[in-house]
Amino acid sequence: MTVDPKSATPGSKSGLLIAGGVFLAVVAGLTGLYGMRGKARNGEVAAQGCDSAARIAEKLRPIARGEVAALKIAERPQPATDVSFFTHDGKPLKLKDFAGKTILLNLWATWCAPCRAEMPALDRLQQDLGGKDFEVVTVNIDTSRLDRPKAFLADVGVKKLSYYSDQSGQIFTDLKKAGKAFGMPTTLLIDARGCELGVMAGPAEWSSQDAQYLIRTALGR
Numbered sequence: 001m002t003v004d005p006k007s008a009t010p011g012s013k014s015g016l017l018i019a020g021g022v023f024l025a026v027v028a029g030l031t032g033l034y035g036m037r038g039k040a041r042n043g044e045v046a047a048q049g050c051d052s053a054a055r056i057a058e059k060l061r062p063i064a065r066g067e068v069a070a071l072k073i074a075e076r077p078q079p080a081t082d083v084s085f086f087t088h089d090g091k092p093l094k095l096k097d098f099a100g101k102t103i104l105l106n107l108w109a110t111w112c113a114p115c116r117a118e119m120p121a122l123d124r125l126q127q128d129l130g131g132k133d134f135e136v137v138t139v140n141i142d143t144s145r146l147d148r149p150k151a152f153l154a155d156v157g158v159k160k161l162s163y164y165s166d167q168s169g170q171i172f173t174d175l176k177k178a179g180k181a182f183g184m185p186t187t188l189l190i191d192a193r194g195c196e197l198g199v200m201a202g203p204a205e206w207s208s209q210d211a212q213y214l215i216r217t218a219l220g221r
Helices: 010-048 051-063 113-129 147-156 172-178 208-218
Strands: 085-088 092-094 102-108 133-142 187-192 196-201
Touching: 051 085, 051 196, 085 172, 085 187, 092 172, 102 113, 102 172, 113 147, 113 172, 113 208
Parallel strands: 102 133
Antiparallel strands: 085 092, 102 187, 187 196
8 A cells, every 4th residue: 555645644744754763773673683693693604614723722722831822822713814925926825825734924024123033943943843734934024125034034044934025014904903913023823724723922932842842733743
């Protein structure tokens, strides 16, 4: 049934306005409710995809101590932010390109003294544990004087680390927006399914027994 606005009485107009307002409020409420449920459900699906990471995190929590005590183990692992960066020859990469391999993602810059200090330890970690199931992925974020990073790595004797970089620094911005990066260096431990196991702000002695034991445990070795 249709209503002719010209034949409606003042009272009926008010009634229509009130009824219309109530209807819109109900629709808005349902939309918000289903929206929240949708977001919650998406979060649950993401968490379920990281069930194996949750089990690994439980094993890591009591052994994140000593030289790696600053590594904050995820309470409820979620898929890591799929950041982008580049290989030594300019080929674009995303985090998902490392699927099937646990990685230690480390952001560094030549102007960051702690970053420079921990680089040899990261190189030794790659030498000792790197392989088909694990890689130390160090991403340089220098945005100027781009001849310096490779020269620095050569000076400190880095031999096992592959060279990755993001000359725009966008990788740091993306991780900062995700609440994972607050300063330099920033390091994330990510499992073979792309789920975040832990994050560290600041440097660590990554070639230490504490660090190697933690990585071996993450790999199930």
